[in-house]
């Protein structure tokens with residue numbers, strides 16, 4: 122039952138005919154797990170706490186970093202180096218001391234996902250990598266929990282709801298993970314700071330609608346948002362009856378190794394010794410057998426400068442333009458700082474390339490050598 126103090130606090134909700142006192146009681150009884158306290162997790166958690174969700178779980182293994190603060194508004198400058206779950210809990214209790222907060226200062230894994238998720242009614246996926254998205258999806262389907270999903274990149278975002286009884290799951294929409302190295306992370310590609318505010322707030326909206334059982338949920342619809350054109354699009358998609366996770370005869374009945382599934386297991390021994398420094402590359406370019414140099418940055422990054430004579434193929438275009446990359450002569454691949462290029466090399470090695478070298482530190486290191 123709502124206390125007098127709570128009734129006062131949630132007045133603007135309880136006067137809404139579709140929420141009312143009954144809806145507010147449902148919010149108080151509800152429990153929501155938010156995976157990730159980053160850009161998406163910040164607004165999701167803050168709005169869910171302010172709205173009076175009774176129990177909120179927070180999973181994150183990371184600590185607050187200064188580069189988070191441009192978009193992760195739940196964290197503040199004074200909390201740099203603090204575990205994110207503790208920093209988030211502090212903010213949520215400032216916002217609403219009536220909410221119970223459970224923190225899990227660990228990565229969500231195949232070992233702990235089901236035992237954590239089972240304590241909550243709804244899961245919100247605010248993570249930034251494919252391994253965790255497939256893990257959250259499969260765990261929610263197996264545990265019978267609804268998964269309110271969001272993702273962001275550069276100026277675009279997506280929201281949908283997976284794992285409901287009759288609705289599709291993430292695998293119905295994306296049966297296969299992308300080739301490793303072909304989709305840059307936010308750390309590599311960047312993200313407009315306010316973007317997760319828009320997407321995470323939509324996720325929180327859907328959670329509240331689901332709990333109060335009002336409106337039309339984003340089930341079987343992918344909401345796509347483009348901040349540059351300021352457009353929202355709805356893409357309808359159906360449950361796949363043959364889906365290995367949520368279909369009629371599912372083959373996924375327990376959690377798997379998601380790093381292996383997404384091809385992201387890093388083989389340190391095969392990548393470390395295939396680097397070249399900017400100084401060594403300069404010498405090589407002036408030798409009798411100069412290598413082919415490939416720039417895998419986005420087109421707009423070329424404005425920052427490029428290595429003379431290099432061939433430009435943006436990372437996302439590598440799979441379509443792989444025939445432009447020879448296998449019979451030395452090839453050096455570079456990006457801004459040497460991370461994306463390493464992913465491209467990992468990807469190409471699976472296509473029988475063994476003539477590739479990564480420019481350590483990317484164009485940044487090259488410019489420093491000048």
Ligand SMILES: [Zn+2]
Nearest residue numbers: 290293364367
């Ligand atoms: Zn499915």
